[in-house]
Amino acid sequence: MVSNAPSTTAPAVELSNVVKRFGQVQAVDGLDLTVQRAQVLALLGPNGAGKTTTVEMCEGFSSPDDGAVRVLGLDPVADAAALKPRIGVMLQGGGAYPGSRAGEMLKLVASYSANPIDPDWLLRTLGLSEAVRTPYRRLSGGQQQRLALACAIVGRPEMVFLDEPTAGMDAQAKNLVWEMIDALRRDGVAILLTTHLMDEAEQLADELVIIDHGRVLASGTPSEVTSRNVEPRLCFRAPADLDLTALQATLPAGHAVSQVTPGSYQVDGEVSPRLVAAVANWCADRDVLATELRVDKRSLEDVFLDLTGRELRG
Numbered sequence: 001m002v003s004n005a006p007s008t009t010a011p012a013v014e015l016s017n018v019v020k021r022f023g024q025v026q027a028v029d030g031l032d033l034t035v036q037r038a039q040v041l042a043l044l045g046p047n048g049a050g051k052t053t054t055v056e057m058c059e060g061f062s063s064p065d066d067g068a069v070r071v072l073g074l075d076p077v078a079d080a081a082a083l084k085p086r087i088g089v090m091l092q093g094g095g096a097y098p099g100s101r102a103g104e105m106l107k108l109v110a111s112y113s114a115n116p117i118d119p120d121w122l123l124r125t126l127g128l129s130e131a132v133r134t135p136y137r138r139l140s141g142g143q144q145q146r147l148a149l150a151c152a153i154v155g156r157p158e159m160v161f162l163d164e165p166t167a168g169m170d171a172q173a174k175n176l177v178w179e180m181i182d183a184l185r186r187d188g189v190a191i192l193l194t195t196h197l198m199d200e201a202e203q204l205a206d207e208l209v210i211i212d213h214g215r216v217l218a219s220g221t222p223s224e225v226t227s228r229n230v231e232p233r234l235c236f237r238a239p240a241d242l243d244l245t246a247l248q249a250t251l252p253a254g255h256a257v258s259q260v261t262p263g264s265y266q267v268d269g270e271v272s273p274r275l276v277a278a279v280a281n282w283c284a285d286r287d288v289l290a291t292e293l294r295v296d297k298r299s300l301e302d303v304f305l306d307l308t309g310r311e312l313r314g
């Protein structure tokens, strides 16, 4: 149950049976979600799943139609004045004056805080030193993103909301931001991030929540989500176009072998010592060298697509 009393020991974010409608669209449909202190929670979902709507309710930009939202034990709308100084919000390209310089912008945001992080240090750490005097509109997309992150954290928030924090960034900038997120967590900051990048979610998140149509489809640690929702499978490489009908006939019942790309094969069905032996023996009997015979844990992306479907969203 979500308590009404503000509390320093309350979870960083607690959503209880939250509902949000836009006309006929049920954007969020009975969502329960908890972000603990010093934890990174990644909210995953296809386009239109309800991620932004959920995060906006946490940030106090809108109210739920039903259920309760608490951030640091407070109501994000009713207690906005008390909450705002304690949270950081990274907006996608929003809230910036196009003509103002990067360094000035960050210093302005820092000036609203009682005990800000040194803006020059933050600019250096996020690789923005050379862009200090660059007007916002002239910054590259990746630099704008990093500046938005700097603005979100300069006031030493206890809880940070990051909306696709590395969208459009090159590999170097992405690493820098990942390191910063990790450092924030080590400092006890709670982070709720939305992302479409599965590697980002796996790399950073203590908890994953996959939603679609405003409902939770799966949640847990990255390894819980991948192991609970999809069986591992047997994979191997061998010369292309093996006689799969013949191989299939020797496998234990309930297994299906297929060629994923030329020379790359997978066997769907429960992995057992008998199955591994059957594949190895069949290859050996035909003098076929099976390389990279392995039991693959399926990727988070596999799980995500299995749960949310493969069709394109609007």
Ligand SMILES: Nc1ncnc2c1ncn2[C@@H]1O[C@H](COP(=O)(O)OP(=O)(O)OP(=O)(O)O)[C@@H](O)[C@H]1O
Pocket: 022, 025, 026, 027, 045, 046, 047, 048, 049, 050, 051, 052, 053, 054
């Ligand atoms: N202000 C609004 N008015 C009407 N419908 C809205 C509004 N905001 C969101 N929606 C609808 O609510 C649903 C959830 O949208 P939301 O933006 O939360 O999804 P999302 O998971 O953030 O998607 P994306 O990954 O594309 O950013 C969608 O069907 C969207 O069209």
